Amino acid sequence: MKSRFPLNAAMALLAACPSLALACSSCGCTLNADWASQGLTTRTGLSVDLRYDYFKQDELRTGTGRFDAAQVSYPADQEIQQKTANRNTTLTLDYGLNADWGISLQLPYINRYHETIVDGDTDVSTSRSSAWGDARVLGRYQGFSPERNWGVQFGLKLPTGKTSERFNGGPQAGEALDRGLQPGTGSTDLLLGLYRFGPLNQHFDYFAQGLLQVPVTAKDEFKPGLGMNLSAGVRYVSAGMVVPQLQLNARIEQRESGDNADVANSGATLVYLSPGATVNITQQFKLYGFFQVPVYQRVNGLQIEPRSSFSLGAHYNY
Template structure:
């Protein structure tokens, strides 16, 4: 898909906010490349993306945990399920081809059920709220015309709620775990680097790394620092349809603070993400991706999904 329309560089990746290992699936997917391709352009671009993933598999270390073998009441919380239906709006402005600014705002629709420590009854919550706003600047004036290297610097602002509560069960009225809240309450520094290049007339590839560093503690909670790594290839010889495949990884440190769940936080997660984009017109593209785990290592007990689905549209103005 090489349409003569303004295109958005890799820096406009719509990073879904991360809230510990329990909700990191889908966060590393690079949908800017899937929708438009890497290239220098200028102007406004809008991306609207929906992610669905059902975290119903309890894991410890690199292995699945059989809940049937856990006698209740247990000495620790036994999570049952977390269903995520998340929407992310990304707005990008490039006054010049070599630099630009990206605004990312997520909205979370998250159902969670768990059996608290020492209990036998299920407690439930259902949060619907905006998450933490990201503002990311980029410069991509490197390269030789056949490749493109760029850097990213940004901040995540504490716009999301971190006071959501259980709605039923023995924990009704109590605040849910900070790792499950729409926002972390902290301001985070974002630092990234990316590179993409045409391998030949038909094939392109990209590589990207983004580091997220919390700058403060809020209400006795500091999320773990995280590193996102992504690489992928695409086949661009078809007129409108562009197949893609990515490998996405997330490495996250443990939470800290008296309101953290430090023993059950932190993870290393790797996903395989096949998908495709379709050029509806010179300005409008739609895309879809599936994502399956190929490596999972979590600390303590954590819920992870068996797969995730992402769909979206991108419009270049």
């Protein structure tokens, strides 16, 4: 990268959200700040990233519009979700083997509070879970051209997250929580990606990435839907210590499958606008933040979606 923009000054996320599957509500975080796909990890050696994401899903939607829950009389013949508050922390360890090859490991910790009125009930049932989610291992290769400005990603999402959480309040107390709301999906997923990056002019850089997630195994009659994340962004690299960025992020996800899946109320197409910035504290240490708002949402069945989300984090290069 050019000297005006240090290699390790960027946004740190590595598409964590696809590892989270929420039954009856699609993932509310589509932000991408994958260092590799943005051309910011061409250096060798270890880097560590710690990120906090918050998003509250409290807007009930069907198709491309909102659903007025006030019109529902209880007991109802279908589940009516109330809200889901997600406070997630992700540790990412990235190691650049050389200018062409690299590998990263993601370890997410999921903190989730959920309220819903199950079909046939008249009162709210609640759940609160705090547990490790599904780990992800992702390799990369970008030695296809002398500029090394495009590459491929490949790896696995592993079934390391807990899948046995239960409701802890209300009429459903003690009953198993929906599989899509568990910290882990129970599936092993194949990850395949393609990315490109480069300068637009002396003031702006760009990046684009697509990452496909294909579940290849299932657990206890539940399999998440095939998913695709698409991201594009521009950075203003002439502002000195602060590096602003604007992203457009899309998540396309098919329906869940299996006897324990909520087939009717899963799968969606989501598009978000994500402004943010990185602050270069030193050459090695960076802080960053992003705010995300939806610009298009289409869901299957009845699902709750976030009105906004934010991410804060710190990144250190050794």
